[in-house]
Amino acid sequence: MALSVSEPSSGRSSQGRAGARSASLNGWLFTAPALALIGIFLVYPILRSLVLSFYAGKGMMLKPAGFSNIVRLWNDPIFLKALVNTTTFFVVQVPIMIVLALLLAGMLNSDRLRFAGFFRTAIFLPCVASLVAYSVLFKGMFAVDGVVNSTLMAIGLVDQPIGWLTDPFWAKVLVILAITWRWTGYNMIFYLAALQNIDKSIYEAARIDGVPAWARFLHLTVPMLKPVILFTTIISTIGTIQLFDEVYNLTEGRGGPADSTITLSLYIYNLTFRYMPSFGYAATVSYVIVVMVAVLSFLQFYAARDKA
Amino acid sequence: MADVRLQAVRKTFGVLDVIKGVDLDIRAGEFVVFVGPSGCGKSTLLRMIAGLEDISEGTLTIGGQTMNDVDPSQRGIAMVFQSYALYPHMTVRENMGFALRFAGMDKQEIARRVQSAARILELEPLLERKPKALSGGQRQRVAIGRAIVRNPKVFLFDEPLSNLDAELRVHMRVEIARLHKELKTTVIYVTHDQVEAMTLADKIVVLRAGQVEQVGAPLDLYDDPANLFVAGFIGAPRINVFTGQVTARLPGAAEVRLDGFAERRLVIPLTGEAPAEGTEIRLGIRPEHLTEGGAESLPIEIDMFEHLGGETFAYGRSRSGETIIVSTRNGRHLKAGQVLAAGFDASKALLFDAAGLRIR
CATH class of the missing domain: 1.20.5 (Single alpha-helices involved in coiled-coils or other helix-helix interfaces)
Known part of the structure; x- marks a missing residue:
């Protein structure tokens, strides 16, 4: 055949x-x-x-x-406020969260830690919690007479209650606290997965050679996690620049007090659905986010490129 | 260069005894190889010396100083790992010099040491490369270089050649031997490969199930093993073992009968007293001591061959069913199914009791 x-x-x-x-x-x-x-x-x-x-x-x-519309952007105080707020959230929150997630992952990866499974789950859990439920909880906890204020006053850290939802500065702090609480565990899981792939004998060799613990973390762990750190930084940057849910839920969609927590996404939503709709201008603001994400992602890739 | 002494050293994980009381003296400058099957505790023992595992009981001294609770970095040791454990994001130069920065050494001294180690290990052209751009053998040399720059009193090697291919393994074995000659540092080397142990060691420590079975020079272990386990572990191919009984006690010898060869009586010379008549024994004869013809001979039916060119391994069965290997230099004419009169020199046969302990 x-x-x-x-x-x-x-x-x-x-x-x-x-x-x-x-x-x-x-x-x-x-x-x-x-x-x-x-x-x-x-x-x-x-x-x-x-x-x-x-x-x-x-x-x-x-x-x-x-x-x-582009000209209007420059003369729109609310847009500029939203842009500054969004940038503030991104600049302050992303580094705090990334460092925190790295430290937590480093600690959870230690052999000496007991109940690691419990801590891992506890730290990861917030990101699967219902957004509305946790916003309601946060609003309750951070109310003027809420548990946070009463605790702070009880241990003598503050004399009078902090206006978490009424003071422009503290409102920003609250938003940062909320997104950090929610997303740190999520980023940490990536680091933990990457850490568990690192050959343990690398750390043993460093230990025998007298490299102190802080240097092992800074000079070995962090560089070996670089690709994952880059990934999580970009994901977190995009997430923070598009920040909407937390602010909407914590401030009843107003971005208050006095627009102090309004973000670009919330402003787009308001331009489209809350104020008299101006779809064209809202689309222009959307493209500001696109440009910001593109530029920042490029800069991060550029900063993290392999120089060798 | 420092001596290492272990006294009644034990390691327990909960209820599990991993190291069951090891006493060992390693002289300064000696090349000692821990050898044994996997799970015998040889790597654990090495890691205890390194300080990567706690010592549950007993004393470890290095250079006369008790080291039980001393931090690994203060023990004057350097370790080379099976996985090389190189820092993947650093160049060869950085890999070798990295730890020295934390010892308060100035940059010039670090550069000098790295350069000198690179020269010894022929790594100079590779200094700016990263580990991923190196071959297995080169990576292993970098790992050794990283140990050398610290100028340790004791080198620890944990199965350093296991990840290399056969040819490279032979090459690196020679390199390590040469390095030891040059640096004259105390070396403790863990392997499961008895060829590495035989070729590298001044002294071999055979371990089984967390205990030292025998300590001695390679050829002493080969010629005069303390028990059947050591006899089986040292020497390749494996020693042939026949079962049998003592039939008579003779002056300076024992007359034995092997199972399956009832018609023959073999006289095995002994230095001590022979066991009582009827005692169950094991007779060990190394494959290279079995030849065609000879003073004493046993008929072995051959069923398979391995022709290595210079040497032939003939595999057969004794009449009582044990696998018998005959190693011969002129075995090309042998045919399967043929019965070989395998002769041996009785003075080279090793006698063991039923528990495997040597009868000398």
Whole structure:
């Protein structure tokens, strides 16, 4: 029996071409539903919002307006406030959370720690907790007469209750506390997974060679976790720049007091659904987030590139 | 260079005894190899000397100083790991010099030491590379270099060649032997490979189940093993073991009969007293001591061969069913199914009692 190996005869090769064409058609047919969904719900809105960002007007009364939305950004105090707030949250919160997550992962990875499983679960749990439930809880705990204030006063750290939800500075602190509480465990799990892949004898060798514990952490653990740190930093940066849920829930969607916690995402939401809708301008603000995420991610990749 | 002494050293994990009382004297400058099957506690013992595992009982002294509770970095030791344990993000130069920074050494001295270690290990062209750009053998040399720069009194090696291929292993074995000659430092080396043990050691420590079975020079262990375990572990291919009984006590010898060869009586010379008549014995004969023909001979039916070129290993069975290996230099003519009259020199046969202890 002859083996069906393709021969360079013209008949067979034209058959082969037809076969390839039908295979390729089959391929497209298989991917078509997914492509259609991605096209309708992802690509189209992205392009539509880009077009929309060049329109101005209230509600459905939209008119092409060129770059006027971009000009408006510069003269919009609420936008500038939201931009400053978002940047503040990102600059302050992400480093705190990353360092905290690293330290916690380092501690949880220690052989000498007992009940590691319990601590791991406890620290990870907040990120799977219901957002609304934890916001309500936080509002209760941080109320003027809440448990946090009464504890702080009981141990004599403060003389009078802190206005966590009424003072512009402390409101920002509360938002940072809330997102740190919620997302530290999530980042820590990545570090823990990476740490458990590091050969233990590397640390043993360093110990025998007299490298102190802090240097083992700083000069061995941190560099070996660099790819994971980069990943979590970018994910956290994107998350913080898009920050919406916590602020919305803690401040009843106002970003108060006095816009002191309003973020870009919350402002977009308000521009679209809370104030008189101005879809075009909201789309422009959305693209500010896109640009910020792109630039910051690029900078982080650039800073973490392998110099060797 | 320092001596290492272990006195009644024990290690327990909960109720599990891992090291069951080890006494050992290692002289300064000596190359000592811990050898034994996996799980015998050889690596644990090494890690106890290094300070990576606590000593449950007993005393460890290095250079006359008790080290039981001394931090690993203060023991004057350096260790080379099976996995190399190199810092993946550092170059070869940084790998070797990293720890010295924390010993308060100035930069010039670090550079000088790294350079000198790199010269000894022929690592100079690789100093700016990272571990991932090195071969297994090169990585192992960097790991050794990292140990050398610390100028330790004792080198500890934990199965350093296990991850290398056969050819490289032979090469690195020679390198390590050369290094020891050059540095004259005390070396404690753990391996499960008896060839490494035989070729490298001044002194071999054979371990089994957390206990020292025998300590001695390689050839002493080979010629004069204390028990059947050591006889079986040292020497490749493995020693042949026949079962049998003592049939008569002779002056300076024992007459024995082997199971399956009832018609033959073998006279095994002994220096001590022979066991009583009827005592169950084991007779160990090394494959290279079995030849075609000879003073005493046993008929062995051969069923398989391994021709290595210079040497042939013939595998057969004794009449009582034990696998017998004959190692011969002129065995190319042998055929499967053939019965070989395997002769041996009775003075080289080793006699053991039923429990495996040597009868000398």
